[in-house]
Amino acid sequence: MTVQRRLAPSAVAVAVVLSAMGFVRAPRNQSADDPKRQYLGNDACRRCHENLYESYARTPMGRTSGAALEGLVTGSFAHARSGVMYRVFWNGEDAVLSYERPGDVSLRGTQTLKYYIGSNTRGRAFLFEIDGFLYQTPINYYAKDHLWGMSPGYDGLVEMQLNHAVDASCLFCHAGRVQSTVVGTANRFSGAPFLQNGVGCEMCHGPGSGHVNGGAPMINPATLSGERRDSVCLQCHLQGQSRIRRPGKRLEDYRPGDRLSDYLSIFVAADAANTQPAAVSQVESLAASMCKRSAGDAMSCVTCHDPHLKPTAQASAASYRDKCLTCHVRAAANSHFAAIECTSCHMPRLESADIAHTAVTDHRILRDPKNARTSQPVAKPRLVQFGNTRPDPRDLGLAYAELGLRGDQSAGREARRLLEMALPRYPADPHVLTWLGYLHQRQDDRTGAAELYERALKSEPHSLLAATNLGVIYAQRGRMREALQLWRTTFDANPQASELGVDLAIGLCAAGDAEDASRVVNRVLRHNPDFRVARQLLKQSDDGPHCAP
Numbered sequence: 001m002t003v004q005r006r007l008a009p010s011a012v013a014v015a016v017v018l019s020a021m022g023f024v025r026a027p028r029n030q031s032a033d034d035p036k037r038q039y040l041g042n043d044a045c046r047r048c049h050e051n052l053y054e055s056y057a058r059t060p061m062g063r064t065s066g067a068a069l070e071g072l073v074t075g076s077f078a079h080a081r082s083g084v085m086y087r088v089f090w091n092g093e094d095a096v097l098s099y100e101r102p103g104d105v106s107l108r109g110t111q112t113l114k115y116y117i118g119s120n121t122r123g124r125a126f127l128f129e130i131d132g133f134l135y136q137t138p139i140n141y142y143a144k145d146h147l148w149g150m151s152p153g154y155d156g157l158v159e160m161q162l163n164h165a166v167d168a169s170c171l172f173c174h175a176g177r178v179q180s181t182v183v184g185t186a187n188r189f190s191g192a193p194f195l196q197n198g199v200g201c202e203m204c205h206g207p208g209s210g211h212v213n214g215g216a217p218m219i220n221p222a223t224l225s226g227e228r229r230d231s232v233c234l235q236c237h238l239q240g241q242s243r244i245r246r247p248g249k250r251l252e253d254y255r256p257g258d259r260l261s262d263y264l265s266i267f268v269a270a271d272a273a274n275t276q277p278a279a280v281s282q283v284e285s286l287a288a289s290m291c292k293r294s295a296g297d298a299m300s301c302v303t304c305h306d307p308h309l310k311p312t313a314q315a316s317a318a319s320y321r322d323k324c325l326t327c328h329v330r331a332a333a334n335s336h337f338a339a340i341e342c343t344s345c346h347m348p349r350l351e352s353a354d355i356a357h358t359a360v361t362d363h364r365i366l367r368d369p370k371n372a373r374t375s376q377p378v379a380k381p382r383l384v385q386f387g388n389t390r391p392d393p394r395d396l397g398l399a400y401a402e403l404g405l406r407g408d409q410s411a412g413r414e415a416r417r418l419l420e421m422a423l424p425r426y427p428a429d430p431h432v433l434t435w436l437g438y439l440h441q442r443q444d445d446r447t448g449a450a451e452l453y454e455r456a457l458k459s460e461p462h463s464l465l466a467a468t469n470l471g472v473i474y475a476q477r478g479r480m481r482e483a484l485q486l487w488r489t490t491f492d493a494n495p496q497a498s499e500l501g502v503d504l505a506i507g508l509c510a511a512g513d514a515e516d517a518s519r520v521v522n523r524v525l526r527h528n529p530d531f532r533v534a535r536q537l538l539k540q541s542d543d544g545p546h547c548a549p
Contacts, residue, residue, distance in 0.1 A: 037255070038209040039177050041196045045208065052308050056201070059310045060119035065175040066197040068095035068126055071116035073141045077148035084160045084530070086139045086148070088113070088126070097128065097137050099160060107160070107530055113137070115193070117174045122358050125151065127166055130527050133188045133496060136164040142357035149357055160530035163496040166193070169251060173236035176200025178252070184462045184493040204232050204307065206256040219256040226297030227387070230283070231260035233301040239280035240268040241383060242399035247429055261387060265395035269381030276353040277360050284386060285363035291327070317341030345369065380408050394422035394432055401435040412439060430460035438469060446473045464490060468500045480507055491520065498528045505537060 046053040056062045063071075072095045076087040084107070087098045095113040111128040118124035123142045128135055138161055140151045154161065165187040171178045176196025182188045202208050210216035221232040235254065245251065249263040269276060273288035283301070286292050292299050304323045311319060324342045343361075348369050352358040362369060383399050385391035397418030404412030416439045419432050426432045437452030453470035456463055467490040474483035487504040491497060501524035508517035524534040 037207040039196075039200070039202050040208045040212060041177055042198075042201050044212050045201045055310075056308045057198070059307065060121045061199040061307060063119045064173075064198050065115060065117050065171070065194065068113035068116050071120070071124060072113075073120065073124055075141065075148045077139050077150075079139075079150055079155075079160075081156065081158050082160050082530070086137075088137075088139075088141075088148070095126065097126065097139075099138075099162075101160075101530075106535070109529060111137075111162075117171075127193075131495070132182075132190075133185070133527065134166040134193055135162065135187070135496070135527075136166050136170075138162060138164065144359050145357045147357065152356070155356070159532055161528060162530070163498060163528040165496045168193075172251060174199070176203060180252075182493075186464065186494055187496065188493075199236075203235070204256055221256060222302050224257060226300070227259050227261070228257055229302075230300055231258065232256050234260050234266070234283055237280060237301070238266055238268075238283040238386060239278065240266040240284070240386060241272075241381060242267045242402045244395045244398045245431075246395070247426060247431075265388070265391060265399075266386045267383045267391070267396065267399040268386050270384050272381070273364060277350045277362065278353055281360065282363050286365075287386075289363065289365040290367070291365050295327070317343065380410055392422070393418045394426055394429065397422055398431055398435055401439065404439070412442065415439060428455070428459045430456040430463055430466070433459070434463055434466045437466065441469060441473070446476065449473060462493070464494055464497065464500075468497065468503075472503065475503070475507060480511060483507060484511065491523075495523050495527045498524050498531045498534065502531075502533050502537060505534075 042053060042057075069090070072088070072090060074089050076085065078085045083101045083104075085100055085102060089096055089098070096110050097113055098110045100108040111130070113126040113128050115127040116124055117127060117136070118140075120141070120143050122144065123140050125140045126137045128137065136151065138151055138154055139148050141148050149155070150157075151164065154164075167187045168178050168181055171194055175194035176199060178194045179189055179191065182190055204219075204221055206219040208218065211218045221229050223229075224232075231254075235251075243251075244265045244267065246263055246265065251263055254260060254263045268281075268284055272278070273281065273285045277285070286301070304320060318341065320343050321341045346365050346367070346369060347362050349359040350362050352360050381403070383396065383403070385396065397415050400411045400415035400418060404415050415435065419436045419439070422429075422432055423436065433452045433456035437449045437456060440446075440452060441449035450470060450473045453466045453473070456466040457470065460466070467486045471483040471486040471490075474480070474486070484504065484507050487500060487507065491500050491504050495501065501520055505517040505520040505524070508514075508520065518538065521534050521538040524531060525538070528534070
């Protein structure tokens with residue numbers, strides 16, 4: 001095979017693989033922050049709030065991450081499409097994931113599990129490291145059905161993918177005091193990726209140093225105005241179709257009391273609350289309820305939920321009934337309201353439309369849930385911004401660009417229209433430039449794409465997508481030296497990018513550097529051992545590895 005024939009289609013393939021990663025973030029150094037705005041962890045709260053500390057530690061939020069051995073769920077799973085057998089077990093010292101394809105001696109290995117993610121209310125996943133890079137297991141445990149299965153989005157794969165990168169944003173809603181990744185990387189941490197097991201107190205109440213050291217008041221979300229109060233829950237309880245960071249903003253910099261909309265634009269599919277019950281859609285569903293629409297800002301998540309408590313099932317039912325009757329006072333004398341609770345009828349559990357083996361509570365609070373409309377997600381959704389009827393064309397365009405990566409061609413066309421409209425206002429925005437470059441590249445406009453990628457890299461030198469795809473264009477133009485330089489730097493920092501590694505190896509082969517090509521392919525397979533293209537590329541002979549013809 002020739003280099004150009006292999007590289008030509010990979011721009012799209014690499015973009016798809018990297019779509020969830022976005023752009024590598026600059027590090028955040030908490031010690032450089034205002035000393036009154038530093039995070040201390042739950043133990044600092046325990047000194048004065050022992051009862052709340054102990055109660056919160058038993059809640060799902062308080063138990064949603066920790067050391068793997070502390071949350072180990074053992075078991076096994078055989079994935080039919082890939083033929084891979086997985087097993088999670090304790091070997092006497094560590095929690096371990098093993099994998100093998102029976103009959104294929106080249107695919108057999110283990111990974112030591114370091115952390116768990118998920119309270120096991122719905123399920124649990126585990127994390128492991130390869131050379132300091134953090135990854136999620138290809139399989140999850142699903143509590144509702146008491147079984148192991150493939151991670152969301154992985155069930156249809158015919159190859160094992162071990163390179164499910166976990167970055168700081170992945171950890172944001174499962175752990176406290178999340179640390180920054182090493183500069184230029186998506187998922188490499190210099191030490192522990194998080195310092196507080198579970199969602200910390202400060203996630204909702206803000207940094208504690210000013211309070212502990214100087215008596216400054218902590219944030220009480222219940223006392224905040226509507227949008228600022230709701231933003232505390234929105235951080236993690238509305239995933240939507242796409243979460244687009246505002247220019248120059250990062251979710252990690254949000255503090256309780258801020259408006260989340262200043263940091264993120266969250267886009268949902270139109271009417272998704274009524275047609276696509278998603279695993280993380282509680283806020284969206286509640287907003288569609290008659291209760292919320294009637295009450296407005298007077299109602300919020302904390303109207304019904306005390307995040308510090310995990311009551312028993314019976315106490316919970318009675319508590320929710322009491323909450324309902326605070327508004328439905330006149331109907332309380334009706335015999336219908338003599339029932340012990342309301343939620344089993346009006347907030348039933350529904351099958352999640354986006355994650356198998358998972359049920360979600362219907363927060364639409366329907367009068368007659370039997371007539372509720374629910375279905376699987378539509379193939380080509382129309383996007384709307386949650387809480388904003390006039391979104392910035394930049395943000396909406398980036399959201400449609402992500403949909404375009406999933407195969408929606410009309411979304412790609414809409415993305416290009418909107419991003420072209422936004423470009424004069426954001427001429428140096430690396431996100432706008434990179435996604436416009438990608439859309440030009442998909443339409444075989446290599447000249448326009450290269451110019452946009454080059455501009456993006458001036459603003460964000462660590463953009464994985466821009467560097468990868470610009471290298472493809474350089475290689476197609478015969479500028480292999482420049483392509484190899486881009487790819488080598490980017491792959492060194494992101495070995496989870498398997499397509500990128502293979503392109504680099506093929507380019508090195510074309511340049512006559514078989515030894516370096518072999519090193520690169522071996523690194524690809526270390527992080528993603530079942531990647532078929534890399535396995536085929538690496539051939540063995542008596543003289544050692546060499547490039548495939």
